[in-house]
Amino acid sequence: MTDTLAPDTDALKHDLIDRIQAAADEAALEEARVFALGKKGVVTEQMKRLGSLSDAERRTVGPALNGLKTEVTAAIEARRAVLAEAALTERLARERLDLTLPVRPGPLSAGRIHPVSQVTEELTAIFADLGFAVAEGPDIETDHYNFTALNFPLGHPAREMHDTFFFNPKPDGSRMLLRTHTSPVQIRTMETTTPPIRVICPGRTYRNDSDQTHTPMFHQVEGLVVDETATIGHLKWVLEEFCKAFFEVKKVEMRFRPSFFPFTEPSMEVDIRCKRSGSEIRIGEGEDWLEILGCGMVHPNVLRAGGIDPDTYQGFAWGMGIDRIAMLKYGMPDLRAFFDADARWLAHYGFRPLDLPTLFGGLSS
């Protein structure tokens, strides 16, 4: 009976550790634990029999069994950790996604701001810094605001050069028209504002004309300054500063040529030095001159029409095409595409929803 009284704990340990190590999953490990340490487990059974041993035997067998129990428990915990790690690894592998699959782009990627809106905001940012407000007027105008108040004599060829869209005559013989320029806003502003005046007037304008560089509807921006001291010198400065800021270049060279507009005297057209290569135009360098705007000192008759005394006040005004300067800055080749709403053109030439033109962050990104 010596063999039963002094169990071979080493052999038992090896057997149990082998069983634990062999457990392939949590269930098999539990089975091995029950086999060893369960109520009827082999170690438990041995422990139960300690009481039947002599003191001397108990002193050797007891610690050995306790040692065995500790080792088996540790082996089970170790095995459990290994199995848990393996299970996690397997789960992670199972949960793997193909992240090369494309996600749906969000609305901020798809949305666009039209170049005309963007450029109008750029203009606004620049001129707001110089103290200009933004004035507006109606598209459907009277002959008075579009022509007469702007010093276009009745029947003068300059009127005819405007290719005006008319509405049908009213019973009193008058007829409304679509404004051919944003200059009527000058008169409307002068009528309601006491100088000093500094405004820009962006808006839609219309002429009955259509080819590659003309559309029956287009956008202009008018600028008007009226105070007691404004001169052509100031006009030059404003336009030079504007062109530098707008085209985002350090220097520009402008050429002022005498010209004629009924509503300014003296009148000038302004060319800007540039270099063309393909559809790209570089402003401020090169050998070419590009006409970009018309301007002049407000004609005394126009000041009078706006209710302002031309001997006390004086001022200057300028006008240019928003679509045109957008084309120059951003390289669109064809004006007609501006109004065709082709989604491909808008996606390409349009601006992202959060491209907000500011002076502190730069007009364009």
Add this chain to the structure above:
Amino acid sequence: MKFTLTWLKQHLETEASLEAILDKLNAIGMEVEKVDDPGKALAPFVIARVISAEKHPNADKLRVCIVDTGSGDPVQVVCGAPNARTGMTGVFAPPGTHVPGTGVDLKVGTIRGVESRGMLVSERELMLSEDHDGIIDLPEGAPVGRPYAAWAGLADPVVEVAVTPNRPDCLGITGIARDLAAAGLGRETTPAIEPVAGEGDCPVSVTLAFEGGAPLCPMFGLRLIRGVRNGPSPAWLQARLRAIGLRPINALVDVTNFLTHDRNRPLHVFDAAKVRGDLVVRRARAGESLLALDGKTYALDETMCVIADDAGVESLAGIMGGEASGCTEETTDVLVESALWDPLNIAQTGRRLGVNSDARFRFERGVDPAFAVPGLELATRMILELCGGTPTKITVAGAVPDARRVVAFPLAEVKRLSGLTIDDGAIVDTLGRLGFEVTGAGPVRAVVPPSWRPDIEGKADLVEEVVRITGLDQIVSMPLSRSPTVAPAVLTPGQVRARNARRTLAARGLVEAMTWSFVPKSHAEAFGGGQPELALANPIASDLSDMRPSLIPGLAAAAQRNADRGTPDTALFEVGQVFRGDRPDDQKRAAAAVRRGTAGLAGAGRHWSGAAPAVGAYDAKADALAILEAAGAPIDRVQVTADAPAWFHPGRSGTLRLGPLVLGHFGELHPTTLAALDVEGPLSACEIILDAVPAQKPRPTKAKPALSLPELMAVSRDFAFVVDRAVAAADVLKAAAGADKALIERVGVFDVYEGKGIPDGAKSVAIEVVLQPRERTLTDAEIDAVGKRVVEAVGKATGATLRG
């Protein structure tokens, strides 16, 4: 306005180069539009003599020529021209020359074993004519070595300038010369005109018959020249006219065309043999017509001015002569007319008849009235010189009007408007050079503009004259004064709304379009527009005829165009003007969004994660509310009513209201509307009138209301109601929220269901009611009591029962 350099130099003595002249033209207000300098391309071609021309040893049709080019050793050239012969003088191009007619750059070559160093050229190779039968054969004595083009008078540059409508004087080359001379580019050399002493009175009398009415002709001068020999005009005159794009006709006509461009003095010549009786200048009578010199017949009426004889209308005054009395090579007696016409009437008549002529162009802008008679004298001299003949005295009907006026000119005005300091003497001198009479002394001078400057009205005009001749480049940029404070906001509330709406819609994935302000009438009518006062009288195209009453038709049509181009799913928006009438207040600022196909907020089209559904009324509602929120509308007080306008689907659209105000509409378009627009759905649309959103009241502080976060947890309870299908979810929510205004924080719909388990014609609406206790935790009994009130309130308002 075109002229050649040589022609200009007939009136301007100058040492200036072509480039300097062009720069000065730009600088003084005559924009150079085009310069055609044929001499430049022909510069390398020189006159050369063929010393010998021998048969090519290896080719029957070729000759080996030894050519004296006037410099260096004679050159050997292989030539295929049949007229190449010993002793002839021709035109030679050395290697390296670009030959304009062939586009080829010449190289030293070997032709059938013989070296050829250059080329003898034909007229076609120089693009002078189509002649390619042989090389240019110049007369004996042509100077060998000289550039051919200069010798042949082909090197005269043609300049085209844009003359602004205020400067009719520069529609004559003398006027251009005068301006250049005033700007320091030389000396005016136009000779004075000496009158021609006529023999006897002009046998044809002229009557200006405008009894009582406006005299459309202030003055009419006429002279007969008998015994002229008309025929082709001399080569120099023909060359001048051709150079500026005119076709020589015969000497008499060519003289009038020459003086039109040389002096801005249009004239007319009648064949006296074809004029019956005397001439009357009068208004045309209804029913009269004229076969004009352009071969077209014009129907005339009493708004137009004509020159008539006993046989009827002979000429459309100041615009174009008649075919019947025109001068031909058979003409022997010629009546020469030089008159003044009412510019407005000329412009109106020209427009109404659609006639453009050099005469009309000048008379409607204004000719020099003082030159009418001298111009007639000059024409007489030229005709006598070219055609011979005997002139009568000039008969003048009417008189040259006195347009002399005095402008009081404070010299300080130059500095006041331009910022440029010019001394008084220089100002007076500049005006003098331009023909202004300046008198007086001191700060304000009396200035009389010359008769050829109808544009000068006041002191600002004189400032322009001084500044443009002095040079705009002399004006130094002056910084505009800047505000000493931080720049304030400049946009109006309406502008801010438009901007916010634009950025919001773009951020919702919509693409901003700019569509025409005018739409087809049928589209306008389909959207409540098409009023007569919004229809253009002269639309550029029949489908751009009416001012748009809404942005939706333009956007829907654009979406369809994109679909036709292969992009069926587009989301477009526009922020812009719509028109209710033709008064300024009738123009409204609107924002509209259109989604087509599957272009919803989350994306469009098929995708592995799930295909996007077709767009519908709820997409439109979401866009509409986003616009309203961006525009600053109190969004929680906005109501939806089911009474959108007729262009929307009646069951899938809504009107957004704020109390009595209509802010806009949204929904799917009516199938009839889609058909009228020729657009295929699915398509959702919304439009908000930004101007209709009430302005936010200004507040004394920018502080937001204090935030109060309750300490107690909110409690949520769900209720599923069965209601009639027609009951609006908003009514269910409103009743539920009103059941206990103190405790109920918010209510929301989390499920709507129709089908199995729900009676026909009814639907289940499941709502969540969130209670927020403020002072103490609610007991179950209290919560149940609120729940009971919710069920009662909803039941009472909508007939709802709790779903079993």
